[in-house]
Amino acid sequence: MGMLSAFANPHRFLALSNWLAPLFYALGAVLIGWGLWQGLYIVPKDEYQGGDIMRVMFIHVPAAWLAMASYSAMAVASFTWFIWRHELADIAAKAIAPLGATWTALCLATGSVWGKPTWGTWWQWDDARMMSVLFLLFLFLGYMALRAAMDSRQKAARAGAILAMVGGLNVPLIKFSVDMFTSLHQDSSVITSEGPKMAAVYLWPLLMSGLGHSLLFGALVMTLMRAEIWTRRAARQRARLLAGA
Amino acid sequence: MMDFLPHLDKNAAYIWACYGLGLVLIGGAVIGVVLKARAAKSALERMNVSDEDAS
Numbered sequence: 001m002g003m004l005s006a007f008a009n010p011h012r013f014l015a016l017s018n019w020l021a022p023l024f025y026a027l028g029a030v031l032i033g034w035g036l037w038q039g040l041y042i043v044p045k046d047e048y049q050g051g052d053i054m055r056v057m058f059i060h061v062p063a064a065w066l067a068m069a070s071y072s073a074m075a076v077a078s079f080t081w082f083i084w085r086h087e088l089a090d091i092a093a094k095a096i097a098p099l100g101a102t103w104t105a106l107c108l109a110t111g112s113v114w115g116k117p118t119w120g121t122w123w124q125w126d127d128a129r130m131m132s133v134l135f136l137l138f139l140f141l142g143y144m145a146l147r148a149a150m151d152s153r154q155k156a157a158r159a160g161a162i163l164a165m166v167g168g169l170n171v172p173l174i175k176f177s178v179d180m181f182t183s184l185h186q187d188s189s190v191i192t193s194e195g196p197k198m199a200a201v202y203l204w205p206l207l208m209s210g211l212g213h214s215l216l217f218g219a220l221v222m223t224l225m226r227a228e229i230w231t232r233r234a235a236r237q238r239a240r241l242l243a244g245a
Numbered sequence: 246m247m248d249f250l251p252h253l254d255k256n257a258a259y260i261w262a263c264y265g266l267g268l269v270l271i272g273g274a275v276i277g278v279v280l281k282a283r284a285a286k287s288a289l290e291r292m293n294v295s296d297e298d299a300s
Contacts, residue, residue, distance in 0.1 A: 036264070040251045053256040056263045063267075102274045109270075110263040117256045216271070220278050227278075227285035234289040237296055 008086040010229050017222040028216030035062075035209025043201055054202075056114045061206055062213040063107035064133070068171050070100035070217065071136055074143070075168035078161035088225070090157040091232075093164060094147065095224035099217060101140035108133055119184045128181035132174040139167040 039058030046054045074096040080089035111130070112122045124130055143163050150156035178185050196203050253260055 040260075040264075045254070051256065052253040053259060055253070055260050059263055059267045099274060099278075102270055106267060106270045109266045113259050113262050113266070117259050216275075220274060223278050223282045227282040230282075230285040230289040234285070234292045237289070237292040241292075241296060 008088045010088055013088055014226060014229060017226055021219045021222040024215045024219035024222070028212045028219060031208050031212025032216060035205050035212055038205035039209070043205060050118050053114060053117050056110055058206060058209050060107060060110040060114055062210040063103050063110060065210050066213050066217055067100065067104040067107045067133065067136060068174055070096050070103060071139065072168065072171055074100060075164045078164035081157055082161045082165065091225050091228045092221065093160065095221045095228060097140050097143050099220050099224070101137060103217065104133065104137045104140060108137060115184070124184055127183050127185065128177035129174065129183045129185040132170060132177050136170055136174060139170060
């Protein structure tokens, strides 16, 4: 708990993120670029997976990982705020939401485009994987709308935290939807109980690409958190000026 | 011309569409976030100047 309090200090966060965010931007860009180069130029096409279309995997799968991971992080940050009322945890949850929505939309859009030549359809309304990811997008958007509708920061944090925590139940549903329900989507091939089922030539570029997306996402969250801290400080200064006037 | 692009099979349009979506969405997120942070920082700096003027 003491360690959590130390990290939850906005001054310390601003000092840490001042050098960590640029580092994450640079490393993320390099790894995503390397993953794209591998995915588009180097890895052999897999005829069993439909030929070159499997190259979409190097953007679709990291987007899917980030969609689930970001919602989980938002739920954990919300839980942390709910229990310990650390302002930085609320700022983190608020920063994650629009970025999580972006990566979830990317996952849905690339999945839909991949689905057309592979399954012959852009969308399947009774598919558990597709619908649970669409529901995740609505959770992110709903979280942002709910916060925006509240008339005070405390109410926004409380309502948002409750929605984020309850919505967290959807994350395992997404992960196991292909095992529990009938789905056009293929079964898990990277994160499985028996380990990755994918050949190393595809697995390593995919993992590096996933790491690159994660670093870029982390850098963006830190930047948005810095912006929110500055915004709240400016609001406090404005209130102090008005009170003194 | 465009020889630097990889030679993809009949599904090339779908593949480029996916990478284009990635570029637009992720690039848009990066630009939006950086602009928001810059605006927040300059608003705080303006407020600090006002605070100093007032005191």
